[in-house]
Amino acid sequence: MKLSKYFVPTLKEVPADATVKSHILMLRSGMIRMVSAGIYSFLPLGYKVLRKVSQIVREEMDAIGGQEFHLPAINPKEIWEQTGRVEAFGDILFHIKNRDYVLAPTHEEIITFHAKNVVKSYKDMPQIWYQIQTKFRNEPRPRSGVIRGRQFLMKDAYTLDVSYEALDIAYSLNDKAYRNIFDRCGLDYFVVGASSGAMGGTGSEEFMVKSDAGEDSVAHCGSCGYAANAEVAASKVDAIVREKDGKEIYDIHTPNVRTIDELCEFLKIDETVCAKSRVYINDGKAVLVLMQGNDDVNESKLTKVLGGNVRPGHPEELLKITGADAGSIGPIDFKGRVIADLKLNDRNNLFSGANKNNYHIGGLDLKRDVTKIEYADLRIAQSGDGCTKCDNKLEVFTAIELGHIFKLGTKYSEALGAMYLDEKGEEHPIVMGSYGIGVERIMACYIEQNYDDKGLIWNKALAPFDVHLIALNMKKDAIVSMAEKLFSDLQKEGYEVLFDDRDAAAGFKFNDADLLGMPIQIVVGERKLKENKCEVTVRATGERFDVELSELNSKLKDLIDTLK
Ligand code: ATP
């Protein structure tokens, strides 16, 4: 492809509305343009990458016996009503106004519809059905470019099996395909196991990449690979130190001191000797939760411990229950359950609220002063906490979900009546799995992990072109004819070549080559040409060397082989 004829509207400046690196670079390199919030057009260069990603996904799904479908994006609303998902999706679901249709945000319903009609016997299974197709979701806050679009490409696969044991096999096949896909794309990813949650399945895993653009907070152990959503991640606590000389409780007048930081500042103490109080309402009853210093309550851990309905108490409730406002609450004489985080286990000489506005207490001994106190792991895991699976430390960071594999079970087959007959002629619901990958997300996440201050850095697998060929001066016939010859020869050798044949300054061309990020750059210039040489640069490493024109082919083969 000749750049003079190719529509690649590169930008020098960072577009104002883009903050995420992949978004900025996809705009700057002329790969995408926004049409409206969360709705993007892929321009030729960007679409080329998207097609490469799709092809890798397709090959790996085919390799596990997947059969490719193409299901309609426009669905009768009725079938979505039968599974209860018009309500479950709520505002995320796009409705078509003049008809009872919805735009599909995923395709469990339509797959189950087909399964019901064609999969009648145990002999018809197992099946792995997949598609690479556009999905529609009215995401409330589309940002981060194509990472969260309102229209996006998803590879969604569904497995149909006779039993949960058979589903386990299908699930591990898809797991394998996912690992192959992400490996081939050159992504540095990790896997987070998740509980089945509200969807009624029996297990699921999320494939994620670390990124500032992520919206999920994850705790990860770089040593043993343990990873969990920070909401539920377990972490080890430091050894408990009970001080030898226990003090008696005493009141401290602390005017206008409300937060732990203000208390520490006022008393010149460390936050680790403070017990922070939070009041929750658990099925109508008050519960006092004590945390060390500024540690935050992990409400999903707390809900697991307490059971039932759990919500933070309102300010008026706090005053009624404790006699004090939020900043002065403490555990002494609290009427209700008192539960403290493990980091406070049996601690003494603590500072806490006095249940009296503008007062705190010192010398608090949880063992001595708080009857019937309970302890549990209640805090949100933080970077530096110990991993519970090995001896290393956890790192907590934000991450993006690339893909999801999920044992659905029989939720959809039961809702839509997709039944099969077993060997004995007995009827059972089909056991299903569903497996999704965001195709644009693979592309964006690759970029999040592979760029420098000059621009994109493509690997061999995803690069829109293998080689970026630059003719330094289009006014010199010798350069033009040699560049044209290389352009044609390299393509004959099977390389995809982007040829910068524009009549433009060298610096401008170099900048664009770095911005667009093809793995190999070849420069044809006057000086080197006189020695029958050209200059070759490896984009990823910046390595640059002169190559005899007659040896270019073999040199290129070696180079491309070394590129991941
Ligand atoms: P998220 O939590 O990020 O919203 P999700 O749990 O809604 O993701 P799934 O319903 O499991 O995602 O969809 C499967 C895959 O589709 C996701 O792993 C992700 O890669 C991709 N995906 C989901 N929503 C979007 C979106 N709005 N834009 C681009 N890709 C998306």
Ligand code: MG
């Ligand atoms: Mg979502």
